[in-house]
Amino acid sequence: MEKMPVFVKLDEYKELVKVLEETKEKLVNAKELLSKIEELKRQEDAELESWNTEISEAEERIEDVDKILLKPEQ
Amino acid sequence: MVFKLFRKKKEELPLPPPPIRLRAKPESELPEISFNEEKSLDFPIIPDMPDIRPAKLEEVSPQQKKVKIPPRREIIVKESVNPLFVSIEDYNKINSHLSNLKSRLKEAEDTVDKLETLKEAQESALNSWMQSLEEIEKKITKVDEVLAKHSEIS
Numbered sequence: 001m002e003k004m005p006v007f008v009k010l011d012e013y014k015e016l017v018k019v020l021e022e023t024k025e026k027l028v029n030a031k032e033l034l035s036k037i038e039e040l041k042r043q044e045d046a047e048l049e050s051w052n053t054e055i056s057e058a059e060e061r062i063e064d065v066d067k068i069l070l071k072p073e074q
Numbered sequence: 075m076v077f078k079l080f081r082k083k084k085e086e087l088p089l090p091p092p093p094i095r096l097r098a099k100p101e102s103e104l105p106e107i108s109f110n111e112e113k114s115l116d117f118p119i120i121p122d123m124p125d126i127r128p129a130k131l132e133e134v135s136p137q138q139k140k141v142k143i144p145p146r147r148e149i150i151v152k153e154s155v156n157p158l159f160v161s162i163e164d165y166n167k168i169n170s171h172l173s174n175l176k177s178r179l180k181e182a183e184d185t186v187d188k189l190e191t192l193k194e195a196q197e198s199a200l201n202s203w204m205q206s207l208e209e210i211e212k213k214i215t216k217v218d219e220v221l222a223k224h225s226e227i228s
Contacts, residue, residue, distance in 0.1 A: 007159035065217075 010016065160168075 006162040008162055008165040010158045010160055013158040
């Protein structure tokens with residue numbers, strides 16, 4: 001037996017379409033914000049990497065100074 | 075006097091002729107019609123009409139032909155006041171998508187909460203890092219001062 005299609009009545013169709021459009025806009029906005037956050041994160045990572053390198057260099061210099069100061073006088 | 079007037083009206087007017095009764099003629103009196111008889115029909119003579127055919131069109135090569143594309147009809151969606159119906163399958167699909175979207179939104183909210191917690195921890199770490207740097211700076215200055223004093227003495 002062939003199934004007959006059943007339909008559901010939508011009373012506030014226009015309102016629904018409007019809300020859907022607004023949601024789409026919000027999603028586009030959220031996507032743009034996520035891209036901005038990703039860019040900020042990349043900058044932050046680069047800055048952290050640079051700080052790490054500087055600390056390593058400072059550590060090496062301190063080690064050198066330490067060696068010099070602790071070296072017995074001849 | 076009055077009686078005289080009435081007397082005149084009493085005079086009889088001439089009667090109208092009796093109606094003529096149309097009576098069908100008996101079959102014997104009807105003329106016989108023979109169907110096999112070939113009789114030429116007299117058609118009316120139609121006068122010659124003026125020549126209204128269009129003038130001969132100039133021959134144009136297919137390349138020269140410019141096809142006129144009719145302008146697209148704009149689809150205007152009329153604001154219908156009537157209720158709209160959606161098939162139950164589509165309705166179920168929409169419901170499924172909506173519940174999926176809700177759970178995704180919940181996940182996104184949780185992620186934002188986690189990010190905020192991480193941000194707070196990051197800010198705290200940065201503050202303590204700044205304090206450490208200041209302490210290191212002070213110590214290096216002190217070492218620098220001691221070394222400077224030493225060089226003055228020697």
